[in-house]
Structures are given as structure tokens and as C-alpha cells.
Amino acid sequence: MDWNFIIFSAVKIAVVIGVVQGMVAYAVLAERKISAWIQDRVGPNRTAPPFAKHIPVLGRLLTRLGMFQPLADGLKFMFKEDFTPAGVRKIYFFLAPAIAVIPAMLTVAVIPFGSVLGGQKMVIADLNVGILYTFGIVSLGVYGIVLAGYAANSKFPFLGGIRSSAQMISYEISMGLSVIPVLLIVGNLNLGQIIGWQAQHGWLILYAPLAFVIFLVASFAETNRLPFDLPEAETELVGGYHTEYGSMKFALFFLGEYSNMIASSGMMVTLFFGGWTLPFWGLDHPAATLVSGIIHILIFLVKMAAFIVLFIWVRWMFPRFRYDQLMDLGWRRFLPLALVNILITAIILWMRA
């Protein structure tokens, strides 16, 4: 048995999970800061540990930027009363947040976040069926929400859960169909190979722009973000599926939502924007040195951050869809559009072959 492989995998898992958690924490901060900026407010600017004011300039700056806010949020979630209302189905009430967060943590496994670093491929699991693995895990994400609605034994969560599961499965079709043109062009399900193809031929957004648009909108719906946040829809369903939840259990739903957002940003970067590559300065070859390996990881993180900012920006710029509009868009617009897109791509390839 190859112990080196196991040890390196364990290190990669630890680092990736740590980075994703950190990104979730600061994505929440970014969300609050950007929303504040869009709405002409200040946002979190005073939470700080006591020692912060003793650090000369930096302490004040970090406090103004709200850099300590996620820490305070996390502590608050942990120390809040862990309340279980009397009417709930107890086992599912505890299981649902776990079931929501586990798939969200698993999706990142196949995304290559860098080329090579110290002889190791920068991906947790280099699976040949990479994309299918992601779709499999994403399709399990429905259970957390539907069980949360069921567990709460209350009207709003229940309706929220049912609604959102119908929404997620509807957009899963569009999502699955939208990547087919990419696969037609590349001819491989392995995400590393897809990036390799893009390094040679140019980013896939240039070849399949329509596929990208469908994938983008579908991932908004899959992650339950505005303009498709109908499972939560405060004005209709109070809080949707997590109405009855509080403290860490609520935090896990939150964590799941943001991890999903990060994972789908990573997927979009990988599928359509060349992953860790940049088409100039020779950055499209697997790294030979330690420095270029780190640069590749940074490129990936920057591209991903751009998508996270897009997610946040869209949330504060667009109003929510009505449920019938949402279903209409998914089933009557995107589904035929994705099918036509596949057909056009296939015929163009057929003519050029």
C-alpha cells in the first residue's frame, strides 16, 4: 500500500477543507460588505477582539474592513442556545443540517485547484468520471433541504422544502444538458483533461458560450441563491426550510449554501475559464517549480473569487422570480435551448470532421 499517497491525500483534504471554510467565512463578510456598498451603507466595521486596538495602523484598518466579523459570527453560532422545538421530528431535525452540509463539502473533491506542487497533482481525487461525480453529489443535495422541511413539522418549512426540491431537480436537467457541448468538444469527463484541452485550444467559453449561460443560471438555482432563492423567500415563506432552525444547525445550512456556491464557482472556472491556466506568460503548462505551482493555485483562487463576487452582486441587484416564472424558465426555455445547443454543436463538429 502506498502510504505516501494516503498521507498526501490527507494533507490535501485538510488544506482544501480549511480553505473552503475560510472562504465561506469571508464570502459571508464579502456578502455583507458588498450589499452594504450597493445599498449605500457601511456594513460591519467595529467588531474586533480587545488586542486589535493595540496594533498600530493595521488593527484599525482590519476592524474597519470587518475582518474579525466572521470570527465573531462563528463563535456566536456555537454559543447560541441549541433549541429543539417540541413539535419537530427529532432525529431528522438533527440529521437534516448534516445531510445538507456533507454533499456540499464533497463536491470540491474533483476540482483541480492547481497544476502540480512538489510532484503532487493539485486535486483531491483525479477521477475519470469527474463531472459525473459532481452531478451525483449535487443531486444528493436535495435531501438536506427536503428533510429539513419534513423534520420541522411546520407549514412554512415543509412548503419551502417541497418547493426547493422541485426547483433543484428541474434545474439539474438544464445543468446536465448544458455541459454536454463541452464534453462533445473535449471528449473526456476528467476535469484535469478538460483544463489540459483548454490550455491547448483556448477557453471553452469561446466555444460554448450558450452552454456557459445555461450552466451559470442553473447553478444559481441549484445553490438556492437569488434570484432563485424561493426555498427561503422571506416574504412568502418566512425563512423557508430553515424557519425552525437556530444556532449551529442553522449555521450548517448556511455553510452548505456557501460551500455549494464556492464549488459551483470552481466548476465554472474549470469548465469554461481554463481552471488554473492563463493563456500568456507560459502559465498554461503544468508547473515545473514550486513558485509557478503556487502561482497556478493563486490564479485559480482569483478566478473563483471573481465568480463569488458575481454571485453576491446578482443577489443584491435582481428581484426574486415568481415560482411559476422559475419553473417556466427551467422547463420551457432552458431545456429546449440546451437541447438545441447540443444539436448545433454536434452538427458543427460533424461538418468539420
Place this chain on the structure above:
Amino acid sequence: MEQSQLMQYLPVLMLIVVAIGFAAGTLTISVFLGQSAKRTKAKDMAYECGANPIGENTPRFSIKFHLVAMLFILFDIEVVFLYPWAVVYRDMLADHATRNLILGSMISFMFILFAGYLYALKKKAFDWKN
């Protein structure tokens, strides 16, 4: 160092264990760290905008959700068939003997399913207005 495909699933298994451990760990920590306050009858009630809950807690919902789930399965199977097709498409295009077969077989497959889709459209299966 290339690892076999089967070995690549070992990190996935490890990640699953870590994820389950993380979820279980945080939930348990919260139970111990979270201070408990007094329970009251109103606090134990299901939230319904401040009013006392009325009627069944898990209300009936529209049959349309069932219809959507059913159609989802059918289209999901179609998508699953598209994956191997997309993977071999270029290879089979390069071969002169299978060139037209690979395009024709999928066009007819999609055409037949599209007929079903049109039927569903006509029967207003995707109409959520009423």
C-alpha cells in the same frame, strides 16, 4: 506518480469520513456549548407568523410536484445516455464507418424524446400559473 483509478477513490472515501465527522462534531459541540434557556409553550410552538398554528402541520401539496419529479427522472435518464455519447462522439466522427451512425442515432433518440416533451408542453404539464 500515476495512481490507478481505483486508488483515486480512496481520497473520496477519506473526504466522506471527514465530512461526516465534521457535521457530527459541530452539531455535538453546539449541544454542549449552547446555553439553554427556559422552555415555554410559545417557544415550543411551530412558527406561524406569531399566530398559533392551525390545522395539519404537513399540509397537502399539488400533484404537480409529483409530475415534475417523474418527468425529471425521464429527462435525467436521457442526460445519462448523452454522457457516453458525448465522450465517444469525436472518436467515432473520425472513423468514416461510424460517422453518420453516431450523429443519426442521437438525433433520432432526441427527436423521439422531444416529441414527448412537446406532448407534455401541450398538456400544460409545465404550466404553474393556475
Place this chain on the structure above:
Amino acid sequence: MDSLQNLIPETMLPDMMFYVFAGLTLGFGILVVANPFSRNPVTSAMFLVLAVISMAGLFVLLHAFFLAAVQVIVYAGAVMVLFLFVIMLLDIKDEQKRKIKKGFLLAGLLSVGTIAGLFIKGLHATRLDAHPSPTTEGDTALLGKLLFGQYVLPFEVVSVLLLVAMVGVILLSKKDLK
């Protein structure tokens, strides 16, 4: 270092994992139908999801990676969602109260026994090689080549089957509407 690396031979790990996943599949399968703690249909459905996922683990061990992924996408992600919907649409409280009738139990055991008998007989009839040919490994491209070469006609028939199912479900659930 060499002795450490040979502590557990690489070939043994899949064998061990086979027993783990087979045990999990069987255990979850039994909990679907005979859960001593709960008669809640939702619980049964969730155990079925777990059984399906552990079966995907078995597919991975057989090098059928594509099938494993499809197993999770279609069965765990689609069919079981429908099951949950149906359970929640129906009145599940009656189901929880219903007593197990002896006749049903007997019929169930009889049908399961017949299937098991057929399965065992089939296993005896087909002698598998100890080392199956590597071409049967679940590479997606190989599967595609077979599906769109040798088996292209059955593939087209599948589309008709799906069409029939689609028309059927619409007719059944939209009976009252025009």
C-alpha cells in the same frame, strides 16, 4: 520503509472494502423493510438511499466508475426524490399504523425466495473467469463505443420506452385537466 509499504498489500484493500460495502448494502437494505425502531416510510426511503449509495461503492470496486456515478445520479438523486414526494403526498400516518398481515408476509417471502433461487441458479450456470478480461472495465468511452455500435438498436428502443413513460405519467396525473 519497504516492510511498511507491504504491511497491507494494495490488492487486499479492495477486497476488504468489498465486504464493508456489501455489508452496508445488506444492512441498509434490511433496515428499509424491517426497521425495528421506526415504521416511518420516510426513514425507509432514506435507508434505501443509503443502500443505493453503498451499492455505488460496490460498482466502484468493480471498476464500473461510470455505472457508479449513474447509480447515484439516477437512483439516489432522482428516483428516491420521487419516492419521498409520493410518501409526502400520501397520508403516511395510516401506513405507520397498519399491521403486517400474515398473507402479505408469506407472499413477499415467496416472491423474494423465487428471485433468489433464480439468481443462484443463474450464478451456477454462468461460470465466471477468475480474472475477467480487462475490456469489460467500466471505461466511459468503451461503454459508449459498445452502446452506439453493437447495441444501437436497443438504445433507440429505450427512447420509445421513455416516451411511453412520459405520456403515461402525464395522462395519469393530469386526468382532470384538459
